[in-house]
Amino acid sequence: xxxxxxxxxxxxxxxxxxxxxxxxxxxxxxxxxxxxxxxxxxxxxxxxxxxxxxxxxxxxxxxxxxxxxxxxxxxxxxxxxxxxxxxxxxxxxxxxxxxxxxxxxxxxxxxxxxxxxxxxxxxxxxxxxxxxxxxxxxxxxxxxxxxxxxxxxxxxxxxxxxxxxxxxxxxxxxxxxxxxxxxxxxxxxxxxxxxxxxxxxxxxxxxxxxxxxxxxxxxxxxxxxxxxxxxxxxxxxxxxxxxxxxxxxxxxxxxxxxxxxxxxxxxxxxxxxxxxxxxxxxxxxx
Numbered sequence: 001x002x003x004x005x006x007x008x009x010x011x012x013x014x015x016x017x018x019x020x021x022x023x024x025x026x027x028x029x030x031x032x033x034x035x036x037x038x039x040x041x042x043x044x045x046x047x048x049x050x051x052x053x054x055x056x057x058x059x060x061x062x063x064x065x066x067x068x069x070x071x072x073x074x075x076x077x078x079x080x081x082x083x084x085x086x087x088x089x090x091x092x093x094x095x096x097x098x099x100x101x102x103x104x105x106x107x108x109x110x111x112x113x114x115x116x117x118x119x120x121x122x123x124x125x126x127x128x129x130x131x132x133x134x135x136x137x138x139x140x141x142x143x144x145x146x147x148x149x150x151x152x153x154x155x156x157x158x159x160x161x162x163x164x165x166x167x168x169x170x171x172x173x174x175x176x177x178x179x180x181x182x183x184x185x186x187x188x189x190x191x192x193x194x195x196x197x198x199x200x201x202x203x204x205x206x207x208x209x210x211x212x213x214x215x216x217x218x219x220x221x222x223x224x225x226x227x228x229x230x231x232x233x234x235x236x237x238x239x240x241x242x243x244x245x246x247x248x249x250x251x252x253x254x255x256x257x258x259x260x261x262x263x264x265x266x267x268x269x270x271x272x273x274x275x276x277x278x279x280x281x282x283x284x285x286x
Contacts, residue, residue: 025242032246033079040252041076044069047259063134064114065258067141068107072252074100079249095149102145102173104251105221109177110137111258112213115206116184120191148173164232171228174221181214209261216254220247 048069051062078097117125152166188210192203224244230237 022238022242025239029242029246029249030083033083033249036249036253037076037080037083040256041073041080043256044072044076044252047256048073051259063131063138064107064110067138068104068111068255069259071100071104071107072255075104075249076252091153095153098170099145099149101248101251102148103142104255105174105177106141106144107138108213108217108255109180110141112181112184112210115209116188119188119203119206167228167231171225171232174225174228178217178222178225181210181217185210185214205261209258212257212261216251216257220251220254223247 048066051066051069075097078093078100081093114125114129148169152169185207188206192207223240224247227237227240227244230240
């Protein structure tokens with residue numbers, strides 16, 4: 001009887017310690033979400049307004065970054081709704097958040113592809129980069145996640161789709177861009193080694209953007225992919241679940257760094273144009 005009482009006591013202490021541990025993790029996730037919302041939402045809105053002024057006939061690149069930041073705003077608004085209303089069972093908010101997250105991944109691929117084409121296929125990119133093509137690509141990037149999500153949620157209205165299937169689809173969607181980012185980076189490095197016309201500063205900036213995108217994806221998205229794979233193997237780790245979800249919530253802040261890179265690129269081009277005008281005026285005066 002005494003042994004049974006001791007076993008029950010140890011079991012209760014174990015449950016209590018686990019519950020306390022998960023409460024701490026959930027509190028950390030709550031704090032991270034509040035920080036991301038309070039910092040990310042105003043800065044992202046400011047970055048979108050600033051980038052809109054960069055969209056010109058000969059400057060198409062920021063279009064994908066603008067759409068990426070808009071998808072981040074959607075995620076931040078969903079997180080804000082979750083913090084105001086703790087009822088996280090609302091499927092509409094979950095749907096909007098997932099679509100925003102998947103759309104941001106699509107535009108991360110677009111940004112990397114665009115930087116790769118600038119170096120690896122400059123002639124093709126020079127004649128094909130138009131605002132019309134960028135708009136069409138952007139529309140497809142916005143619609144594609146909804147096609148996947150609706151294919152999952154519409155059957156769920158009539159037939160219960162197992163959670164394993166939903167997680168497998170999301171994990172597959174998340175893991176496909178990972179080799180693409182590696183390919184774009186490696187292909188760009190190879191093309192840069194043979195390129196002579198691209199200035200060294202421009203090379204560093206392009207490689208920096210591609211490395212940044214790959215780094216963001218590896219640190220923030222790969223943990224959730226690992227969690228999904230473990231869950232499909234019936235290996236449940238609540239700690240990894242909370243941490244991987246927290247990392248996903250940091251992606252809007254990480255995307256703001258891309259804005260810094262594109263802003264530097266634009267400032268550099270502006271300075272180059274100003275210097276060229278000064279030289280031209282000096283030659284005219286002579």
